[in-house]
Each structure stands twice: as C-alpha cells, then as structure tokens.
Amino acid sequence: MTIFDRKSLVLIIVSAVIAPVLSFAQLDTSQLINWKYAGVDEFFWPEHEIQTLNCDNTGKQPCDQALQSILNQKRKKPLVLFIPNGTYLFKEHITVPSNVLIRGASPTKTVLVFEVPENHHCFRANGRAIRKDFPLSNAPKLGDTVLTGIPNGSFVPGDQIALMHNDKHLVTREWGENNTGQIFIVKGQRGNRVTVDVPVRLDYEMRNQPRVQPLEMVHHIGFENFSIIRRSASSRQVSNFYFRHAHNIHLYGIMSDSCHYAHVDIRNSKNVKIEKSYFCDGHDHGEGGKAYGVIIHAGSCDVLVVDNIFQNLRHSMIIQSGGNGNVFAYNYSTDVKATRSLFGFSMGHDISGDMVVHGNYAYRNLFEGNHGHMGIIDNAHGTNGPGNTFYRNCIVGYGITVTNNRSHNQIFIENKVNGPSFFMAQNHYFYNNTFNNFDNDANRPNAQITSLGLDVFPEGIDEDLVWKMGNPLCEELALPAEKRYVSGLYVPTSGRSIMRDRE
Secondary structure (H helix, E strand, O other), rough: OOOOHHHHHHHHHHHHHHEEEEEEOOHHHHHHHOOOOOOOOOOOOOOOOOEEEOOEEEEEEOOHHHHHHHHOOOOOOOOEEOOOOOEEOOOOOOOOOOOEEEEEOOOOOOEEEEEEOOOOOOOEOOOEEHHHHEOOOOOOOOOOOOOOOOOOOOOOOOEEEEEEEOOOOOOOHHHHOOOEEEEEEEEEEEEEEEOOOOOOOOOOOOOOEEEEEEEEEEEEEEEEEEEEEOOOOOOHHHHHHEEEOOEEEEEEEEEEEEOOOOOEEEOOOOOEEEEEEEEEEEEOOOOOOOOOEEEHHHHHHHOOEEEOEEEEEEEEEOOOOOOOOEEOOOOEEEOOOOOEOOEEEEEEOOOOOOOOEEEEEEEOEEEEEEEOOOOEEEEEEEEOOOEEEEEEEEEOOOOEEOOOOOOOOOEEEEEEEEEOOOEEEOEEEEEOOOOOOOOOOOOOOOOOOOOOOOOOOOOOOOHHHHHHHHOOOOOOOOHHHHHHHOOOOOOOOOOOOOOEEEO
8 A cells, every 4th residue: 555545534533443343253273274384494504515606706796607618517415506795796697506505604795796688587496386286176175185087197295286276256466366365385195185384375166176286396495694785777577586486495694685576576475484684775666666675476385584674665474375374573674665656756765565465365374472663454456365474573653454354354463553444344353463652452461372373482572571562652662673783783794504513
C-alpha cells in the first residue's frame, strides 16, 4: 500500500476507534500450522575441497571470470571457496552450482562490488522444472502427507516435486498462475502412493486437476561473511541474490547494499535460511517492484528469515504469489522509504508496509517477533489465502491492515500495535493483541505457546524477553538485530559456519 485514497483514509480514522473493541475468542491452536519445517538442514560435508580466490583485491580489475571458472570445475567433492580480505570487482553475474559454500573473511573485510549489465542479477542459483506431469487420483487435503495416483517407481527418496493445480480462480495477475501449490521432498513411494516431507497446506479439488511435476533443484549452497554492493543501475527486476528452483540455501553474515528489485529474490524454492544479515537501500524506491529486502514468491515454501536488519527499503519482508509456510522472525526493519511520481515529480513518503503479504494467494505464512512500522495483507495483486499469521510483532507507525475484502481468515495473536489498523474481509482471528496502548485482554501471553516458528530463539532472546519487547515504545528492551544496528555492528565479525565438519 502506498498513498491512501479518501475512502481508505476514512476507514483508517474509524479503525483507530473500533480496533480496540474487536471481538476476541479463546486461542484455537488447530488454526495454526507447523512452521518449524522452515529453514535448512545443516550442511554435513565430511569430505570437501577448499580453494581460495586469487585475483585482484583492490577493486580495479574484474574477478568474475576467475571466480566463475572455479565454480565451473568438475569435482567429486563439495567446495568451500574462501575469498580473503579485499575489494573484488565483478562485471558479470556469478552462477553458483550445487554443493558450494562461498565464504568471506568478514562482512567488513571482504567486499564484492558488482557493476553488471542491467539484465543481470549478481549471484544466481537456478534449477529447473521437468516438463512432465503426474495427475493425482485423489485431491490432497490440508494436513495430508501422502499423494496418490502416481505410477509405481516414479520417484525415490530425496526427489523434489511440485504439487500443482489449475489456480486461475485464486490469482489476480497472470504471472501468478501455477504458483499456488507446494514443493516437497519425496520420503518414499509404495505402489501409487508417494509420501512427502511436510504436510499439505491447502485443500485441493479434483475439478482443478491436481498433479505432480518433477523438479531438478540446485541445492546445498551457502554464502557467509562478506559484503555485496551493486553499483550499476537497472530498469529490470534484477536482484542481488536470485534463487529459483533451489533447495537448502543459506545466507549468514551478509551485508547487501543497494538493490533494484530485491536484495534476495526467492522463487519456486524450498528450505532457504537467511540469518544475521543486513540489507540496506535501493537504487529506486518507486512502484512496480523496487527496493525490496527479501521477497518470497512463486510458490516458495519453508523459508526462514531470522534475526536480520532491514533499512531504507520500500518493503523489507514480503511474500506473494503462492508463497506458503514461510517465516519472518525477530527481524528489525527501520527507515522505510517509498517514492511516487506526482505531476512529474518524485515524492518520498513512508506509508509503505515493511511486513507485507502482497496478493496472488500467498497463504499460511508467519511473521513472528519482528519490529517494524507497518504490517499489511494488501490488495496489490488481489486475494491472499488464509492463515497468514502475525504473532508477537511490535509495529509502531501505521499499524496492521487487511485491505482486500476477499482475504479472509487471517490470524493476529499478541501483537503490540501503535497506529491506525483496519481489517477488511471476514473471519479473522484476534487474540490478546494491544492496539494503541489499549489492552483488550490479559497482558501476559498464552503460557503454552512460546515460538510458533522456531525451535530455538536467536541468541539474546528468551521467552520472557520476547513478551517484554512487545512494548510499543520498543526502547527499553530491543531485538538483538536492533542492538547490532544501533551499535553499528550490523553483522558478526566472525560468523559460525553452516557446513559441519566431522568431529
């Protein structure tokens, strides 16, 4: 959402009065899915190859060919590629294959500068979908872990598949079609029954022809402890990190400065984790897909974005186009910036969501424990699916809103909210929220629920602190990510590795 029209402004004013008196029921945990599948498996490479990038580290001579040639080498073992201290210039994008970990010395010492053509991402990792469909004999339902009707012997454990269906009735934009399904890892097949790794998150119908499509995904790719700066301008939707048909991808301790479309663009992917990183600024903050932090879309699922800093972006945390089962947790977003052209002049404003569910039927995603200034389930690309959950977020400025009148059945639990809030559509679930310092229920959270999305809180957080941090002032006790931002320590100077060596 950007500039409000007159009707929306009236709704906001009215909502400031009526939000505190919304009806509140007892918490029904059956409405909540299990979000703890989100994230990555720890890399375990008992045998691996280690190489060091040796090229100009003054930022004067391009290093893209040297880096890409290392990545293109045929090898039998996974690769850990170390980039030492220095500034490295890249004139072309870098394509990263499976089983590669790229590690810098630290985000302040290893700096990668990209001056690439306008149609290039900086880093990209692409798998593919195989053009072969297996129609299902029964329509999967919410909670199922078995898909039926697939010819015996079609899949083996570890195979990657996409559950698809005809979804024109769910999406508004043509580019969102065929993206509202779900991606799975096959656990096994017996007869015509395929067991998958996580439960189905949507009720399907036979009239919409549910089917399974095989995937060949790039996998086990990591980026650790370096900075990336994109200097070159672009009019295209290009991103600093671009993942498509990718599985088990991890970013840790990354500083990313200046993007066009997004700092991290995740499409048709599964099990991505982005942790303790810092995403700042964009070349353009206008409409049409500009200056996003992390965007999860095109049916991506089981992505965990935790303990990061977002600054000076149009939308920091954004999900659209069939994204499901994803988690944004304990992130700090500040200095939201958007622009809009008016009579030929570019006008800046901050009326833009930093926690966004953006339409084309994103469903059952979780925003937990984040600090920002606006949460919104919006109408940018039409209807959003059910079960998008805002849990224990601290939102100061423009409140929480639902702006599409068909985006029913959203969930709001124990959020601390200052600012105008209004809720279009029906059957939303509210429990123990605080709107504009008005306590509508008990001050303490439900003692039986700690984290909906994490098995372990980020370092520096415990259950009691999580609730205290929900104070709308957000001053006395802050998220670890906010403390790093205030102190100027954006990310760890020496981060842990996601690749576990044999002990």
